[in-house]
Amino acid sequence: MTNAIYAIFWLGILIILGDWRNWRRYYPTILFFMLGDFIYMYLLSDHYPMWKYVPSSADREIGITNTHISFSIMLLKYPATVLAYLAHFPRQGLFMKWFYYLAWVMIYYINETIDWHFHLIKYYNGWNIGWSVLFNAVMFFILKVHFHRPLLAWILSGVFIVFLWNTFDVPSKVFR
Template identity: 45%
Template sequence: MMHIIAGATFLFIGWRFGDWKNWKKYYPTILFFIIGDLLYNVLTYNNPTWSYNKDRLFPNHTLINIWIMITIYPATALTYLSHFPKEKVKQLPYILLWTIIYIFGELLGLHVFGLINHFNGWNMWWSALFDIILFTMLPIHHKRPLVAWGLSIIVIIFFLTVFNVNISGLK
């Protein structure tokens, strides 16, 4: 049930504060966000660093993740990007604010509601680093998609290497 509440909360925030009138402008970056998560799920299928716990409504990680992809990610991108500061001096605090929001949500999911588990050395410090990268990458993708894809390949290789993910075992 908490997954539904989280998704609905983000949808409300996205509806209230996101730039829905111009959703087409953000659509490629929303897809970039979703594809990144899909890629994580494929590459780490046999060696996950974290996963969602089932509940009464969602019987497995995959269905929960799809729910998050269609609710939280679009709402996040529409809200985050539509308010991203143009002034360089304000960008880092904005990135850190959203990182804190995501970390707070993960801490609630991990320690309060039992919605998520960490594995294979992943912890909240890695989540914080990943969220900083994520919230840095979204505006880059929005303005310069090919640069973001190139940087993402480097980030993927970094995380696969650090967490010793064996991709040769994939189907």
């Protein structure tokens, strides 16, 4: 049920704000975004998670799991985010660019705060909402960079991953 509500919300964002007619322009950045989450899921989700989604009771009754929620986020939320965020990013005015960027960080913060309030997300290994805000701030910056300079975005992502890896003392056992 909750998953369906989020799906409808992000589908609405995609239809109303997304530049879905020009999706090919954004496709590499969508894949980049999804790949980051796939790597997290593969390496950390089962062995050393930072967070996991907790299905609502109605979702649990029909067999929805953390993995289902993660995949639905990748398939709906990420494309909607990229197609809306990048399509409407202000071209001029430093203040407007910062305001727009921070508005998207805030949208993700509000989304996660709702999840946390209703116990739809659980944090592990020292992760918390503050880390999520930092992560989202870096993520939105890197998504914009990737759209224009993909190689630089890969380098910046690598640096940030090493920072998080060391900060959260991720054990080598995650490499299986």
